Amino acid sequence: MNALARAIGLPAALALLGGCGREKPLYVDGAYVRLNPNPDNPAAGYFTIHGGERPVTLRAVETDAAVRLEMHESMGGGGMASMKAIDSVDVPARATVSFAPGGKHLMLWTINPQAIAAGKIQFKLTFSNGDRILVDAEIQGPTGNPTGNAPEAPTTGTTHAHVEVH
Numbered sequence: 001m002n003a004l005a006r007a008i009g010l011p012a013a014l015a016l017l018g019g020c021g022r023e024k025p026l027y028v029d030g031a032y033v034r035l036n037p038n039p040d041n042p043a044a045g046y047f048t049i050h051g052g053e054r055p056v057t058l059r060a061v062e063t064d065a066a067v068r069l070e071m072h073e074s075m076g077g078g079g080m081a082s083m084k085a086i087d088s089v090d091v092p093a094r095a096t097v098s099f100a101p102g103g104k105h106l107m108l109w110t111i112n113p114q115a116i117a118a119g120k121i122q123f124k125l126t127f128s129n130g131d132r133i134l135v136d137a138e139i140q141g142p143t144g145n146p147t148g149n150a151p152e153a154p155t156t157g158t159t160h161a162h163v164e165v166h
């Protein structure tokens with residue numbers, strides 16, 4: 001028996017993972033958009049910013065797939081009742097800044113129907129250090145189901161009850 005000998009075949013690729021001496025990058029993940037149950041009301045957008053080695057400020061969020069987009073902050077830990085528009089968000093070094101329900105969020109008016117059908121929208125975040133980060137956000141219906149890639153055999157019933165034919 002020679003099981004130990006067989007276990008030492010480490011992939012050479014592992015050697016490439018250890019030697020990264022670069023600065024920790026600024027990045028964004030966890031982006032999604034939640035549509036409002038009332039289609040006349042704006043959708044909300046969320047994501048998480050992971051700060052790099054230096055503090056920066058998020059100066060703008062833009063998208064080509066909505067008529068209007070604003071950064072907001074909810075006050076008092078509640079829903080959308082008390083919120084205000086904000087112009088920028090500070091991201092301290094190595095900090096995590098979340099846009100999340102009950103706190104900071106995006107508001108999106110009139111999202112392109114094609115984006116909704118595709119289930120995806122792209123945001124461009126511009127930071128004070130010159131970084132411009134593109135992030136894809138999943139578009140979710142009011143209950144959290146993705147609007148794109150409609151399942152062929154839905155398990156939740158009648159969420160996709162209408163079909164448009166052109």
Ligand SMILES: [Cu+2]
Nearest residue numbers: 072083106107
């Ligand atoms: Cu808002």
